[in-house]
Amino acid sequence: MELTAILFYLFSLVTIGSASVMVFSKNVVHSAFALMFTLIGVAALYALLYADFLAATQLLVYVGGILILILFGLMLTGQGHTVSFKSVTVNMVPATVLSIAAGVLLIYAFVTTGWNVIEPIERDETVYEMGMMLMGSYILPFIVIGVLLLIAIIGAILMSTRISTENTN
């Protein structure tokens, strides 16, 4: 067995195992930390797919940003010290049936489709190529997404500061 195969199975085991811990854990804080390990595993899978810049972006944005945001949301919505962070689970049987059906259908479609696979190109780095594309043919989406981020951050600040003014009234 090659090294890449061993690494692939190791990281997909980390990803799927911690994702199932996230889904089936009763404690929401445990779920958030399991989500962190899932995101790190996904970043390692990106690195195995020769997407080094995307792996670094995943680590910075997801693990460093979104996860901290989720933990902040968790702590700010804690209902006093008496109620611990429990998550109520309902609809267990329909959810299990539906998600297993979706997973089996997807895996069946992925395995039976004849993908038009080419010989993989060995890449050293993708940063230069991505930068040239971002400043070339992808310049319009790049600018639009900058404006989107600005609007989203201003909207989030407006919505979350309205809480404190309503409390003082």
Add this chain to the structure above:
Amino acid sequence: MESSFIQWLAEPALTHFLIVSAILFALGLMAVISKRNIIMVLMGVELILNSANINFVAFSRFTELSMEGQMIGMFIIIIAAAEAAVALAIVLNVFNRFKSINLDDLNILKG
């Protein structure tokens, strides 16, 4: 047949990554449907976005969608960041109004 299956297992190709992403998608769907905590539902949505992203990057590695797949994956990550910020601001507002983040308690739409 047995040996070809073992050989298929020993060489991770496009299908292996697609299967991992399908399992992640199923787990995220399960979290979205069965949980009643808003933040758990948001984390399930993040899982689904990540599984879609693995698909794009795997296609960019193994098919002719060479760098475009990684570019789309990067845009997905940025949009997910914006979505998480806005969604958590909404969650804070909901908690302020209803004093609960259980989805079954949110039964009034008119503010």
